[in-house]
Amino acid sequence: MAELPDLTRFDGVLFDLDGVLTPTAEVHMHAWESMFTELFSAWGIEPAYAEGDYFEHLDGKKRYDGVASLLRSRDVEVPWGNPSDDPSADTVCGIGNRKNVVFERVLRADGIAAYPGSLALVEKLQAAGVPIAVVSSSKNAREVLTAAGIIDRFPVVMDGVVAEAEHLDSKPAPDVFARAAEMLGVDPRHSAAVEDAHSGVRSAAAAGYGLVVGVDRGAGEAALREAGAHVVVDDLAVFV
Secondary structure, three states: OOOOOOHHHOOOEEEOOEOOOEOHHHHHHHHHHHHHHHHHHHHOOOOOOOHHHHHHHHOOOOHHHHHHHHHHHOOOOOOOOOOOOOOOOOOHHHHHHHHHHHHHHHHHHHOOOOOHHHHHHHHHHHHOOOOEEEEOOOOOHHHHHHHOOOHHHOOEEEOHHHHHHOOOOOOOOOHHHHHHHHHHOOOHHHOEEEEOOHHHHHHHHHOOOOEEEEEOOOOOHHHHHHHOOOEEEOOHHHHO
8 A cells, every 4th residue: 555644734634424433334224225125115116225225325415315316216206395204204304214213223222333443543633633523414423423432522513414504515515524624624625534435525525625535334445536535445543
């Protein structure tokens, strides 16, 4: 591997959450698969849900945008609805809320822990005085960070709740990474973004980050580089 950049030399380092700091991507994947497999079967939708659907349509996006994207890929359109929709509602929001019920149940039952390598990097950056933030599309970000015992490490959490309140477009649009840099008080051009999703890498690249690190947890090195990652690693421990 070529020599890696020193992340302590950047003005700030902004991390995606699911799949970067914590293995919650696995919980999300399981929740999406369970919910969509049942839904597609009940509605007679073909082709059946597959693992590739997660990476293509759901990974890194805001929950409702992901639902709409996946349904659109099957030529299915349903009313958008409202975020307050009951999980039983056959709307984009209702379907998204249905998935969230499964996710929260698994999170409460099993808990979550940060990836050791990611936590070691966070500690190294904190010791060096480098500002850090979380940039997540998830509305569950604070719950996940709390469950993992690391929420106090991040003074800025740019999550799905903030994105919805401020009407920010979902990844791969640059909005959330651009806004997170503002919240942290850093210039993206002199900051690093760390992502494991194609959409997240595209978002950070579009926001003009000086370094975009792709963490390959299954998205594929070539795909992450094509999306705009300057460096791709298997684990953030390599930066410690």
